[in-house]
């Protein structure tokens with residue numbers, strides 16, 4: 001089955017919660033938040049996120065599908081402190097990796113960003129993700145910080161200049 005990508009819709013509340021919690025369970029070291037934190041978010045949180053990400057240039061989520069199965073997601077947010085977009089929450093189901101799902105999700109965020117610069121954090125040592133971002137035109141900025149969900153780990157800033 002070819003991989004398809006589509007933007008979240010307001011009624012994708014259960015799908016969003018299920019796939020995001022699967023990502024946090026699968027790869028705790030890759031994300032700023034933990035499964036313990038997000039698994040107790042109330043329904044209103046997921047409902048609000050699905051609605052706010054479904055349209056407009058400020059917030060988005062894209063899902064990847066293999067036939068009817070959702071096999072990945074990614075998010076994008078217009079930064080509060082600048083004119084760039086932050087790419088967040090990138091995850092491909094382990095059974096679907098190595099088939100271009102990640103590249104397709106990055107491409108969806110770049111298209112949505114519509115010429116804006118896109119930035120992201122990737123955990124030091126997450127070489128597969130870093131290679132994916134490099135292939136998509138991101139370069140290290142030199143900035144780094146402690147991973148919010150595990151301050152013993154370091155994360156690296158990458159940027160793809162828009163225009």
Ligand SMILES: CC(C)(COP(=O)(O)OP(=O)(O)OC[C@H]1O[C@@H](n2cnc3c(N)ncnc32)[C@H](O)[C@@H]1OP(=O)(O)O)[C@@H](O)C(=O)NCCC(=O)NCCS
Nearest residue numbers: 027030090091092097098099100101102103122128129131
């Ligand atoms: C990082 C991650 C999103 C990559 O997702 P993915 O769907 O496997 O990404 P892609 O398939 O586009 O690229 C991965 C590899 O598959 C290869 N590939 C891409 N398309 C392919 C295709 N059609 N056929 C075969 N291989 C392919 C790529 O060359 C790449 O190889 P590399 O690892 O040697 O560079 C995934 O590994 C993941 O979810 N990891 C855990 C969460 C995580 O780390 N998220 C990042 C947070 S910053």
